[in-house]
Amino acid sequence: MIHEKTPLLKSRNKSGLFFYEEIGVNRLFLQQPSDDIERFLNEVFVPLQTEHGEHNDLEKTLLAYIKNNKSASNTAKQLHIHINTLYQRLKKIEKQLNLSFDNSEDALKIQLACHLRETFFHLQI
Structure with missing residues (x-):
């Protein structure tokens, strides 16, 4: 799980807990x-x-x-x-x-x- 305001989450106006597997290809860009x-x-x-x-x-x-x-x-x-x-x-x-x-x-x-x-x-x- 990830819990932070990354650019991916900010761009979607979301915060909170997400399962790493649920974010698909975007996990390649988190860091x-x-x-x-x-x-x-x-x-x-x-x-x-x-x-x-x-x-x-x-x-x-x-x-x-x-x-x-x-x-x-x-x-x-x-x-x-x-x-x-x-x-x-x-x-x-x-x-x-x-x-x-x-x-x-x-x-x-x-x-x-x-x-x-x-x-x-x-x-x-």
Whole structure:
């Protein structure tokens, strides 16, 4: 059991006792310094921001695409965009981040970044 206010628990506004097994993959990050997580998230999400540092459609598209288990049709429906617009955005994301969604290591990096982005949303990106 864990009993502390870790970034994981803070981000979910929870405190108290939790069974270690119940927190799933997040247990890999309990002892990870927040600075390391923030650097990793910045590495992925900052290149997707506009020139003015604002969040834009690319970040929203990436998060939705991963949340929809890389289903293009579901993502396009959720974002209310044409499927070709989605494909254009995905290609731009791959170019901006210098990766490929078809590469297993790149795909894992993106999935992890999106998971951490939602789990540790209180970190400034």
